[in-house]
Amino acid sequence: MAGPFAAFVEIPHGDFAWTRGTPGTFRSSSTAERDFCATCGTPLSYRKLNGSVIELLTGAFDRPDRVIPTYQTGIESKLAWAMNLHNLPGKTTTESSGSAEAGSIVSHQHPDHNT
Known part of the structure; x- marks a missing residue:
């Protein structure tokens, strides 16, 4: 079982x-990193480890709004309260x-583009 949820995009x-x-x-396990x-x-x-894709967390993108989820996985452990977050x-x-x-927060994370 993992955390409540995460959004990934799969790329070959x-x-x-x-x-x-x-x-x-x-x-993180015997089958994954x-x-x-x-x-x-x-x-x-x-x-x-033997997969054909890498799954990138959408939150790591500068523009996560451009990466739209298309399916859910691991729904057997979905937490009931997650269905009501929008309310x-x-x-x-x-x-x-x-x-x-x-106004005083300074981000130390680096953008995807060259600086």
């Missing part, structure tokens, strides 16, 4: 290459942490 190994540095790797940014720890991908009250980052704090 032959169509994928890391463009900046080499990620850290963690052997997970990659993460070796500098900041951001989770990046999941790979079956819960919501807050913006500013509402949640306050205007002053939200």
Whole structure:
């Protein structure tokens, strides 16, 4: 069983290459590895050891809104409360942490594009 949910995009190994540095790797099970940014720890991908695709976490993309999920997996362990998230009250980052704090946050994560 994993966490409540994560969104991935599958890309064939032959169509994928890391463009900046080499990620850290963690052997998360006897059949898979997970990659993460070796500098900041951001989770990046999941790979079956003998699989034909790499599964990239959509949250690692600069524009995750362009990567739209097309199916669900692992539904046997879906948490009942996850079905109702869209009905819960919501807050913006500013509402949640306050205007002053939200305005002072500096991201140390690197964008996908060259800088």
